[in-house]
Amino acid sequence: xxxxxxxxxxxxxxxxxxxxxxxxxxxxxxxxxxxxxxxxxxxxxxxxxxxxxxxxxxxxxxxxxxxxxxxxxxxxxxxxxxxxxxxxxxxxxxxxxxxxxxxxxxxxxxxxxxxxxxxxxxxxxxxxxxxxxxxxxxxxxxxxxxxxxxxxxxxxxxxxxxxxxxxxxxxxxxxxxxxxxxxxxxxxxxxxxxxxxxxxxxxxxxxxxxxxxxxxxxxxxxxxxxxxxxxxxxxxxxxxxxxxxxxxxxxxxxxxx
Ligand code: SAH
Numbered sequence: 141x142x143x144x145x146x147x148x149x150x151x152x153x154x155x156x157x158x159x160x161x162x163x164x165x166x167x168x169x170x171x172x173x174x175x176x177x178x179x180x181x182x183x184x185x186x187x188x189x190x191x192x193x194x195x196x197x198x199x200x201x202x203x204x205x206x207x208x209x210x211x212x213x214x215x216x217x218x219x220x221x222x223x224x225x226x227x228x229x230x231x232x233x234x235x236x237x238x239x240x241x242x243x244x245x246x247x248x249x250x251x252x253x254x255x256x257x258x259x260x261x262x263x264x265x266x267x268x269x270x271x272x273x274x275x276x277x278x279x280x281x282x283x284x285x286x287x288x289x290x291x292x293x294x295x296x297x298x299x300x301x302x303x304x305x306x307x308x309x310x311x312x313x314x315x316x317x318x319x320x321x322x323x324x325x326x327x328x329x330x331x332x333x334x335x336x337x338x339x340x341x342x343x344x345x346x347x348x349x350x351x352x353x354x355x356x357x358x359x360x361x362x363x364x365x366x367x368x369x370x371x372x373x374x375x376x377x378x379x380x381x382x383x384x385x386x387x388x389x390x391x392x393x394x395x396x397x
Pocket of ligand 1: 241242243244267268269270271272273274275288289290291294315316317318333334388389390391392393
């Protein structure tokens with residue numbers, strides 16, 4: 141049944157679709173000169189593994205946007221995972237990053253990023269910075285990124301990793317992303333990489349007309365549906381399902397006792 145949902149997501153050959161389905165089931169979200177900061181050195185010991193991931197797990201799964209493909213090829217995912225998982229950094233699956241959270245599967249990062257339909261220089265709001273990997277992919281594509289993380293130590297470590305090479309277009313905040321980032325709104329696109337059980341109204345309101353919100357919605361601990369929500373008018377939104385996924389829950393800041 142899940143497979144049915146998943147297979148509906150794209151025109152993959154059956155063998156690949158099955159792989160993609162398994163991968164999905166394991167999924168946990170100025171004018172740009174493509175940044176050269178992350179361009180792998182010839183001596184990068186992970187360059188071959190990263191290329192292999194791009195060929196088989198990104199292009200091979202049906203991702204077509206050249207900017208997304210280039211970003212996945214450039215961002216050193218091994219820097220965003222804990223040291224003990226570094227040798228697994230270019231597998232096409234999520235990995236633990238502590239605090240019960242995960243770095244998303246590369247294919248899901250690519251799928252969600254492609255679905256945002258970004259133009260260079262777009263203002264993007266990300267809810268759930270986590271490791272900072274998805275953030276780096278957006279930054280490499282030349283976006284102005286506003287990213288919010290609710291777990292303090294994760295926000296700190298992502299900031300530290302992203303500090304090197306350093307991105308002038310990055311804005312990080314430690315807060316409950318349910319409320320979005322009112323002061324920086326509106327956004328051309330919004331990506332949510334943790335799953336709420338409904339679409340937060342503040343995020344809908346902070347999207348530009350014409351903009352796209354990509355968000356997994358569904359029950360905690362189960363499977364969710366990945367939605368693309370396009371704001372087509374002040375109060376008009378069009379939804380399209382991108383298939384079944386599994387993300388960690390969007391948690392809420394505890395209210396006053
Ligand atoms: N894109 C990240 C995904 C991390 S998992 C990556 O690839 O590393 C989802 C993240 O969302 C976790 O870090 C979790 O702490 C965070 N999160 C959960 N609820 C949140 C909320 N209400 N506001 C902001 N971040 C939240």
